Amino acid sequence: MPARVTVEEVERVAELANLELAPDEKPRMVSDLNSILDYMAELNQIDTSGVAPLAQVTELAGGAGDLRTDRVRPSLDRAAVLSQAPETDGAFFKVPKVIER
């Protein structure tokens, strides 16, 4: 019987993702994460020894995959960007304190 995901693992994953799960959401997430294990069982049926992972399809389509030259170019206008900030002092994004006493 393959290992199943525990509620503790679900809570840990939620913490990693900076998401809060309500108590009634947890059982559904346990079952959803278990479906990943089912997917993996399916994929593990396939022999992939010697197969390189495919991260970007460009390599199949004859793409160069070259990186561009590392050259500084103008970016977005600061004022325009800060105009969208929930809270700003005009130079920085203001956020609540980082550390709790």
Add this chain to the structure above:
Amino acid sequence: MPTAETFAEKPKTLAELRSDLESGRTKAADRAASYYERIAALNPRLNVYLSLAKQRALEQALRIDGLAAKGDPLPPLAGLPVGIKDVLVMRGAPATAGSKILEGYHPPYDCTAVTRLEQAGAVLLGKINCDEFAMGSSNENSAYGPVRNPVDPARVPGGSSGGSAAAVAANMAVATLGSDTGGSIRQPASFCGVVGVLPTWGRVSRYGLIAFASSLDRIGPFAANVRDAATLLGVIAGHDAMDATSSEQPVPDYAAESDQPAEGLRIGVPAEYFAEGLDPEVRAQVEKGIDALRAAGCSIKPVSLPHTRYAVPVYYLIATAEASANLARFDGVRYGYRSKSSDTLSAMYRNSREEGFGAEVKRRILLGTYALSAGYYDAYYGKAQQVRRILAEEFLRAFAEVDAIVTPTSPIPAFKLGEKTGDPLSMYLADIYTVTASLAGICGLSVPCGTTASGLPVGMQILAGHFQEGNAFRVARAVEAARL
């Protein structure tokens, strides 16, 4: 079943619209105004548009009218009313991505594809409703309410680009832009009876597309006919310095390529896509489409894509993993929704995301986070990427034998709002039909292929190899010409 008042007429062709402007029969400003009137009449029921860009649209229309008045040559899309899916940014207009977490956000830049349409003369009418962060296949996951299918407003338009497909079907825009990660252009195109194009990954710059899964995301056009969809692709395609993954491959004249007869093209039909779960009426229409291709002088042969069924687990692992990374930026710090009552930074992150994201988005982030977490990365994400290569190479081998592969776009026609179809086999097939091409990076489109007996649109999916969009367009024109 179709209600006449919401599906009154199809848009004119690009050529007819352009001729109207050049001849002085119509002014771009008047055309834009009449589209806004139509939107005002239909939007309360269909919920296609989330916001309108009237000032920008009018300025552009007047600019076009100025050129026409002087007798200056008009750009290729002069005065064309276009709608933009709300995951694509337009400077100064809201971009919600169908989510509350971006409510109030006005991007300070334009999506490259949007810029290119506007430079070609298009009039950008406004931002169109979609599933939240492009996650969904019915446009029922929008935080701003579902979109209704203009053919039958009790039914979904498909998703995630449901609004973009519906806009063209209801002539609330002549063309629209959408995005496709696992089928989000093709499937709504088939549900609404319009053409939707999936360009090769890297064909169209993703700069300005709010990312869902970066190795899968594509921007593509919707139009009422194949030739116009090809024209639109030609306008938005091409290398962009702002997207390092955009291809340097030259952009052919897709419309001209689509004019070439389909005679002599070799068409592959994969048995894996004609299995149990495929609605018999959908099958019948697609088979009529294949008959039409035979009649047009194409050779039809079976192809084998034996790893097709593994596409679903591969897709779910890769798409959710990439989504979890891409959506980490929505944290209340720099833009969008920030939860009010947080006394620490980490509480602010958690609360903003918890309050701002919908349930489906949260679910996918959690799945992806799990797949990428320490101890699982290689076993899950890594393995999925290996199987992805196997799937992609299977397509490449098939395209050595055939010029295009045809399948139904969706195993079922549009279902009713609130009723995700009960049959798990159909839902499973629905994923398989579209995610395979997404994973392989190949191109394709959905072309209308008649309707069911009750009038629901059926779409045929036409797939072609990397950067072989011309083949897909040629085949699509032959299906379209059969007027099924």
